[in-house]
Amino acid sequence: MPNRPTLKTIGQMAGLSHVAVSKALRDAPDISAATKERVKKIAEELGYTPNLAARNLYLKRTSTIGMMVPAMGDNTAYDYIFNEVSAAAAELGYCVMLGSSHRRRDLEAWHCRMMVGNQVGVIIVASCTNDVSHIKAACGPTPVIFIGGKISQEENFALVCDYRHSAEVAVEHLTGLGHKRIALLSYEPENLTIQQKEEGFSEAMERRGLIPQIVQTGDAANTMQAGKEAVEQLLEQGELPTALWCASDYMAIGVINVLKRQGLSVPGDVSVVGHDDLYFSRYPDRGLTTLHIPMTDLGKAAVELAISLIEQKGGVQPRQVFKPSLVIRDSTGPVRA
Numbered sequence: 001m002p003n004r005p006t007l008k009t010i011g012q013m014a015g016l017s018h019v020a021v022s023k024a025l026r027d028a029p030d031i032s033a034a035t036k037e038r039v040k041k042i043a044e045e046l047g048y049t050p051n052l053a054a055r056n057l058y059l060k061r062t063s064t065i066g067m068m069v070p071a072m073g074d075n076t077a078y079d080y081i082f083n084e085v086s087a088a089a090a091e092l093g094y095c096v097m098l099g100s101s102h103r104r105r106d107l108e109a110w111h112c113r114m115m116v117g118n119q120v121g122v123i124i125v126a127s128c129t130n131d132v133s134h135i136k137a138a139c140g141p142t143p144v145i146f147i148g149g150k151i152s153q154e155e156n157f158a159l160v161c162d163y164r165h166s167a168e169v170a171v172e173h174l175t176g177l178g179h180k181r182i183a184l185l186s187y188e189p190e191n192l193t194i195q196q197k198e199e200g201f202s203e204a205m206e207r208r209g210l211i212p213q214i215v216q217t218g219d220a221a222n223t224m225q226a227g228k229e230a231v232e233q234l235l236e237q238g239e240l241p242t243a244l245w246c247a248s249d250y251m252a253i254g255v256i257n258v259l260k261r262q263g264l265s266v267p268g269d270v271s272v273v274g275h276d277d278l279y280f281s282r283y284p285d286r287g288l289t290t291l292h293i294p295m296t297d298l299g300k301a302a303v304e305l306a307i308s309l310i311e312q313k314g315g316v317q318p319r320q321v322f323k324p325s326l327v328i329r330d331s332t333g334p335v336r337a
Contacts, residue, residue, distance in 0.1 A: 004049075005043075005046040005047065005048045006018075006048075007021045007022055007025075009046065009048075010039060010042050010043055010046065010048060013042050013046075014035075014038060014039055014042055016035070016039070020035070021039055024036045024039035024040070025039060025040065025043060062119050062120060062121040062310060063093060063094050063095060064094065064095055064096070064097055064118070064119070064120045064121065065085075065089055065094050065095070065096050065097070065120060065121060065122055065123075065124065065303070065306045065307075065310075066096070066097045066099070066112070066115035066116075066118075066120035066122065066123035066124065066142075067082060067085055067096050067097065067098050067099070067123070067124045067125075068098075068099045068100075068101060068108060068111055068112060068115075068123060068124070068125045068126065068127075068135075069081070069082060069098070069099075069100055069101070069126045070100070070101055070102075070103045070126060070127070070128035070220075071100055071101075071102060071103060071221070072098075072100050077248075077249075077276045077278060077293070077295075078100075078126060080278070080295045081126070081147070081295050081298060081299055082096070082098060083299075084295050084296050084298065084299025084300070085124060085299040085302055085303055086098075087299070088299050088300045088302075088303040088304075089303045089306075092303065092307060094303070094306075094307065097115055097118065097120055099111030099112070099114070099115065101128055103128045103220065103221060104128070105128065105129060105134055108125075108127070108128060108134065108135060108138075109134045109135065109137070109138040110138075112125075112135055112138035112139050113138045115142075116138070116139055116140060116142045120142065121142075121143075121306070121309070121310035122142065122143045122144070122145060122306040122309050122310055123139055123142060123143075123144050123145070124144075124145045124147060124302050124306060125144055125145070125146050125147070126146075126147050126148045127146060127148070127150050127151075128150075129150065129189070129191065130150050130152070130191050130192050132144075132146065132150075132151075132155075143157060143306075143309045144157065145157040145158070145159065145302055145305055145306055145309075146158045146159070146160075147159045147160070147298065147302055148160065148161065148193065149161050149163050149191075149192055149193030149196055150191045150192045150193055151192070152192075155319075156318055156319075157305060157309070157318050157319070158318075158319050158320075159298055159301055159302055159305070159319075159320050159322065160319070160320075160321055160322070161193075161293060161298075161321075161322050161323075161324060162196075162321050162322065162323045162324070163193055163196035163197045163200060163324070164196050164197075164199065164200030164203070165200070165323045165324065166196075166197060166200065166275060166291045166324045167184075167196075167197055167199075167200030167201040167203070167204050167245075168200060168203075168204045169291065169324070169325070169326045170201070170204075170245045170273050170275075170291065170326070171201065171204035171205055171208070171245070172204070173273065173289070173326055173328070173332065174243045174245070174271060174273065174332065175208055175210070177243075177271065177332060177333060177334045177335060178334050178335035179241075179242050179243040179271060179335045180210055180242075180335075181213075181241040181242050181243070182205065182210070182212075182213070182241055182242070182243040182244070182245065183213040183214065183215055183234070183241045183243075183244050183245070184197065184198060184201040184212070184213070184214045184215070184244075184245050184246075184247070185215050185216075185217070185226075185227060185230040185231070185244055185245070185246045185247060185251055185255065186198060186214060186215070186216045186247040187216060187217060187218045187219055187220055187223055187226040187247060187248075187251065188216065188218065188219050188220065189219075189220065190216075194216075194247065197247055197275075198214055201214065201245065202214070213239075213241060215230045215233060215234065216230075217229040217230045217233065218230070223247070223248045223250040223251040223254070224250045224251065224253055224254035225254060226251055226254065227246055227250070227251035227252060227253065227254030227255040227258075228254040228255070228257065228258050230251075230255065231244070231254075231255045231258045231259060232258055235258075235262060240270065241270070242269075242270060242271065242335050242336070243270065243271040243272075243273070243332070243335075244270060244271070244272050244273070245273045245275075246272065246273065246274050246275065247275055248274065248275050248276055249274035249275060249276045249277065249278045249280070249281050249288060249290055250278070251274070252272050252273070252274035252275075252288055252290070252331070253274075253280070253286070253288070255272055256272055256286075256288075256331065259272075266331050267330070267331055267332050267333035268333065268336060269336065271289075271331065271332040271333055271335075272288070272289070272331045272332065273288075273289050273290060273291070273331070273332060274288045274289070274290035274291070274331075275290060275291045275293075275324070276290065276291070276292075276293055277290045277291065277292035277293065277327055281327075281329070282329075286329075286331075287329040287330030287331055288329055288330075288331050289326070289327065289328050289329045289330070289331045289332040290326075290327055290329070291324040291325070291326060291327070292324055292325050292326070292327045293322070293324050294322050294324075294325075297322060298322055301320055301322075304316050305317075305318065
């Protein structure tokens, strides 16, 4: 493997000291324009990239933010929030080091320790469990910003989603269409996110004099399968409601697939609402009514808070609450007479 070009390498080719090369690459005012151009051309030809670790060590600062999520890819919304955090950080001159715990506490702690060892300034964590003591122990003095719904009121830095609000909005929409027999389909584990949705749903139904029905099946690792199992259970029992609110969009897709295979129409026979507003919800053949999480706003807020902690600046709220909003598409309609 060839040696990586350094400031010294460029200096030898340009006949300059490594200090002069460093100044030229940083557009220092005491270096002539001709020298800057010559140095930058050599650096480009050599494929030189700055050693940020060394620079940050010298400047006693960091340009890296850590981020820990439970999973990436299928059956998650974490791809989207990472994309927003990464884009917002890049705009402000920071990069993001990502770790996925595969919903395991031991991997969550291991990744956090590695990030701390790599001198990240802050770690943004979407935890896989309500208990975050292992994360705080692994991070030590490195600040942690928790995002999502599994966060207690005791955490200093947190950006949370109001899932009780999601429940109120979903029930209001469905009852407004005339539905009275409505079920919430959720999945394990019973974390704070799920608890908020279940409690909010029960409260919203009971305020309207309706009986809440909650069906919990499957696991967060495969919510599409959980949705399939839940609606199959309701069909077997002969207790299929006229409307279903699903705890995630993936769960809603599993539900719709089963209903259509059974010859039932959506929304003619059963209205279906999801949660998260993932990309496939907008496809014409899906048209899923769902609750939209403001991912862009959440990502930007997380990065702004992270940088304020790294640069020790004030003026940024340490705790913020984001409310999902209803997006009406084709999967909900009036209750059939």
